[in-house]
Amino acid sequence: MTEIQQPHFWPILEALPYPVMYKDLVSPSIFANNAAQRLFNLSPENATAMVSMAALKAAAICNTNTQQPYSLFNNPLIQALSGNEISQHVLVAKQAASYHMHSRLISLPFTLHQSVIISLQRTEPTTIESSDALYSEEIQEALAFDKLISLISTELINVQEHELDMHINDALAAVGEFCHADRAYVFQFNNELTEMSNTNEWVRHGVTSHIENLQQIPQQALPYFYQIMQNNFIFSVSDVTQLPAEAKAEKEEFDREDIRSVLCCAMRAGDKVIGFVGCDMVSRTRVWTSNDLRRLKLVGEMIANTLQNVAYRRSLQSMQQQLLTANAELQQQAMQDGLTGIANRRQFDQCLQQELHRSARSETPLSLVMLDIDRFKPYNDHYGHQAGDDALKQLATCLTKVLKRQGDIAARYGGEEFALILPDSTLEDAVNVSKQIQQLLIELAIEHKHSDISNYLTVSIGCCSVVANKDTEPSQLIKAADKALYAAKTNGRNRIET
Ligand SMILES: Nc1nc2c(ncn2[C@@H]2O[C@H](COP(=O)(O)OP(=O)(O)OP(=O)(O)O)[C@@H](O)[C@H]2O)c(=O)[nH]1
Structure with a gap:
């Protein structure tokens, strides 16, 4: 059930x-x-x-x-x-x-x-029917309010941001009901204290809400109210028709909303007024009591503290997020080759170890391709180091282009030597990928007039493949690929050996 x-x-x-x-x-x-x-x-x-x-x-x-x-x-x-x-x-x-x-x-x-x-x-x-009974009723009401507010404040101590409005609205409903008001609300000022917005509201059944029209109200629109709020922190008016002449703008606004009595209390964070809580009477007046003011002050303080807490938490979270992002970027940088942007030797080593374990577990072949630019020293000597760097970048782009499967990795192994890790790939697959690299290089046609192999930049490639067992070491695979690469070099370069 x-x-x-x-x-x-x-x-x-x-x-x-x-x-x-x-x-x-x-x-x-x-x-x-x-x-x-x-x-x-x-x-x-x-x-x-x-x-x-x-x-x-x-x-x-x-x-x-x-x-x-x-x-x-x-x-x-x-x-x-x-x-x-x-x-x-x-x-x-x-x-x-x-x-x-x-x-x-x-x-x-x-x-x-x-x-x-x-x-x-x-x-x-x-x-x-005695004065004692009435007196005890007042005390009972005060106790009931305090009990309710302490309940709400407990909820607000560790409130999650998505529940904040719900609890603030509960507090407003409480203060509205206990003050016999028609409307209870929170306004918050912006950081520069130039504008205020109605962020939360409770209205008695049948009373019109104006919250949508009370957003980003400039300070100059209600100068009298704003002045009183900043200096006295309390705006208590039991009959708005009695407001002084300088409150013309405020009177017009109250008229527009049919507000007859207003009681507002500033919400402060340190020396700064961050907003206010208030109660209105609509179409009827109320002489605000000291109890009304006490309730409103209490709720205002509670909401101000909560808003401050949430703001602190938000800035802490944002700082934490920035640190996490910076950390992730650093980690990424630590795994990347600075010149070409592909994986560096560190990432290559980690990845090869992981893929060997995976190959042993799944009993699938793992291939390694090592390649080295032919006659790169004379290339550098004649075209310059910057051109050499550009050639390395272009080759790295070719390598990433031929890698189609998730899990394949192209890395700069060192200097002008590169490597590909190809999980779940046979020797034949590795040779096919190597041929595609050669093809892309032919299409790129990077001029190399000082090579005795071709007029264009070429690479020598060594491939090997293994179905690993638990004892297979990365060095075994590297050695085998290196040996094949050496064979490609000694057998004339610009070729693939296995
Ligand atoms: N521009 C540039 N050159 C590099 C970089 N790393 C290594 N080299 C150059 O790569 C060249 C490698 O030359 P060698 O190992 O003698 O071999 P090779 O001239 O390519 O001849 P083979 O490999 O035998 O075909 C050296 O001149 C290095 O200076 C780099 O980051 N940028």
Whole structure:
């Protein structure tokens, strides 16, 4: 059986001070937060806050008019949990004979995610009506918020970059809900502090989002706001119509978004203001409380620290990547011949050893071709060392052209001597490859007037092939190829010997 997963935003719902339930319409799982568990006297089945439908059906929920418990068929809670949109339905939960709580039930079905969130807002105070109760409620709310923020901050300590937005959005949802705001957001400044962009946002259900239009806003567009942010670090306005005349641009922007109250807190990294978190009230005002400010400051600090951490980590990773790239380049250089760009003697030695092992394991033939330019000394003497270098490069290009199979390697063995390692190739294959090299050289026709072999540059080639066993040494193969090359030289040059 697959384990039923809580939604990732569950910690927010769980910590909310009013009852909330969440149901995944596809699976039978129902989650009830602490307040909902208390209201309906439910005990969760395990640590996941999951409650059973049976327990819910049994919960005493009364019809406000008749004071009778709802039947299974007209129980609004059960209907809501089945995905029916129910708004503003007042129900009474009977917790004890003398204790009634009136709640407004609002369900928000999310058809996209096949889930429903049910929020129950208290409409009348409980029968325990004393200032003590109200005071403890405030404390409870503060505790719930702190608990939630500590949960989110734990998530943020080692957050992976791809999850960063999700957790920041959770924090914004928390601060938005607890401050009773309509919108909560993060703006970040660019490095030069000339522009700001709205990077994250939470909006209350039904409130318009403006995030797309709030990108790369120049500092000059909101000079008053920008000044206050840089100097005071807090921008708290309970009624935007009361802003001074110099805040004309800000007033226009707030008007455009129908914002009536704004509370923003700077996010700082050392002495630098890197952005801000804020809350808006849309179409209605709110007198921001000291608790609102405390919450926003806390969340701002948490997000600023996280952004800093991520930035440090990103620059460390980029430095590490640069080192890795430089290292790989150095390694590559250490294996390459500087003049011709093909494999050098070091790579040749490594490769030959590996291919011998492979040949022994797979019992397939391994061929080695050694070749040496004929009369290269007089070539250098008459055409110059630079022309000699160019000829070596052209020959190296010919060698790479004839190698068609993956695993074949052309190397500069030393001076004007080259080698080819041809795995899984017979002696006949090696001779064929050698003939192709000769052919390409004929086509290149590199003039060599001072050779007694031809008017053009030629090579002598020695080939050998072996099916290796575990005792075969690279030197044996090199010796055999060298011997064949020597034979090609002594037998007249510009020829292939095996
Ligand atoms: N231009 C240039 N010449 C090189 C390089 N490495 C080796 N040589 C030259 O290659 C020539 C090799 O000459 P030798 O070994 O005497 O043989 P050869 O003249 O080619 O005669 P055979 O091999 O007997 O046909 C020398 O003159 C080296 O200086 C190089 O990197 N660049």
